[in-house]
Amino acid sequence: MASPRFLESIRESRRRRNALVATPFALIAAVTVVDVIAPPDVHLGPFLVAAPALAASFTGPRTTAFVGVVAVLAQSLVAVSRTSLNDLNHTYQIIALVLISVIVTFFAHLRVRNERAVTQLRSVAEAAQRVVLRPLPARSGPLRISSVYLAAEAEAQIGGDLYAAARTMGGTRLIIGDVRGKGLAAIGEAASVLGAFHALSRQRWPLPELVAHLETSIAPDPDEADAAHAGADGDGDGEDDPGLAESFVTAAVLDIPDDAAEIHLVSCGHPPPLLLRAGEVIPLAVRTPAPPLGLARLVITEHTAETFGFEAGDTLLLYTDGVIESRDRSGHFYPLRERAASRFGTGPEALLESLCADLLRHAGGRLGDDAALVAIERLPASG
Numbered sequence: 172m173a174s175p176r177f178l179e180s181i182r183e184s185r186r187r188r189n190a191l192v193a194t195p196f197a198l199i200a201a202v203t204v205v206d207v208i209a210p211p212d213v214h215l216g217p218f219l220v221a222a223p224a225l226a227a228s229f230t231g232p233r234t235t236a237f238v239g240v241v242a243v244l245a246q247s248l249v250a251v252s253r254t255s256l257n258d259l260n261h262t263y264q265i266i267a268l269v270l271i272s273v274i275v276t277f278f279a280h281l282r283v284r285n286e287r288a289v290t291q292l293r294s295v296a297e298a299a300q301r302v303v304l305r306p307l308p309a310r311s312g313p314l315r316i317s318s319v320y321l322a323a324e325a326e327a328q329i330g331g332d333l334y335a336a337a338r339t340m341g342g343t344r345l346i347i348g349d350v351r352g353k354g355l356a357a358i359g360e361a362a363s364v365l366g367a368f369h370a371l372s373r374q375r376w377p378l379p380e381l382v383a384h385l386e387t388s389i390a391p392d393p394d395e396a397d398a399a400h401a402g403a404d405g406d407g408d409g410e411d412d413p414g415l416a417e418s419f420v421t422a423a424v425l426d427i428p429d430d431a432a433e434i435h436l437v438s439c440g441h442p443p444p445l446l447l448r449a450g451e452v453i454p455l456a457v458r459t460p461a462p463p464l465g466l467a468r469l470v471i472t473e474h475t476a477e478t479f480g481f482e483a484g485d486t487l488l489l490y491t492d493g494v495i496e497s498r499d500r501s502g503h504f505y506p507l508r509e510r511a512a513s514r515f516g517t518g519p520e521a522l523l524e525s526l527c528a529d530l531l532r533h534a535g536g537r538l539g540d541d542a543a544l545v546a547i548e549r550l551p552a553s554g
Contacts, residue, residue, distance in 0.1 A: 236272065349491040
């Protein structure tokens with residue numbers, strides 16, 4: 172089932188089309204009236220071909236064919252009013268109008284068929300997004316959580332940014348990440364990371380070991396990688412083939428205990444989370460960051476979890492680089508830290524709603540890259 176936003180966009184498109192349907196009929200009426208009252212040596216009949224051509228650009232084949240029939244009848248009326256249907260000039264105009272109406276009706280059929288295919292693909296993309304990028308729970312123990320995903324392309328519904336949350340025995344584990352690249356390969360990599368995260372979170376690994384296993388689960392098989400590179404060297408096309416390029420995922424993996432006012436964080440090349448506390452914004456930059464997931468095999472890596480305070484009333488903001496690398500018309504990056512500070516205390520959902528609207532205004536309504544944000548608020552202990 173398609174999302175309400177997607178269905179509303181379809182309804183709005185249909186409303187606009189219905190409003191435009193009157194345009195070709197108004198054109199036919201105007202040309203007909205002027206042609207009837209025009210001097211004998213003035214012929215406006217050729218302008219009638221614009222009516223079915225215009226209709227073909229936004230209506231279906233049936234409506235386009237009907238507009239063509241009305242245009243032919245109008246041309247016939249002009250012929251009878253001015254001379255007769257047997258007049259050679261009007262006869263050729265009518266024949267040309269019939270042929271053009273048939274041609275544009277065929278193209279309208281092709282356009283509608285392609286639009287239906289695109290609509291189906293968008294629906295499938297939304298279904299895939301709901302499967303791959305599961306909605307985060309609104310509550311997880313003492314945490315209140317909100318998330319948002321902004322696709323860079325207007326028609327896209329899913330990309331390489333990812334986030335997930337998993338409930339453990341004594342707390343909540345979260346991941347936010349950004350897959351290198353775009354397209355189906357990035358979506359597949361994101362699905363692999365999320366699947367591994369959910370599976371490993373159930374096994375109660377300490378956070379560093381979880382990240383190490385996460386690295387192992389998504390790293391490419393060395394034999395397969397060598398074979399791919401050997402094939403690329405053999406045909407000379409590997410450098411330009413994105414399927415053969417190294418892939419990696421920047422990620423921040425967090426463990427938030429229920430009974431301790433703290434956060435345990437492993438950062439794998441990801442932008443530091445922001446801690447919002449009493450109007451102050453504190454970047455949680457780790458001292459020993461790990462390489463992005465998928466690249467740790469290239470260096471000697473020991474994943475280390477670092478601890479930060481996370482008290483009741485604090486809000487943690489996770490984000491991908493599509494947020495902070497968004498530029499305005501002057502080329503300035505989006506000042507997330509300053510904008511988040513001015514919106515502290517509104518709650519996770521209102522915070523993200525305000526930040527997203529502000530981000531889109533900053534970017535002129537269109538982002539250069541996919542962007543994801545997750546806001547987590549620790550609620551005061553009950554009772």
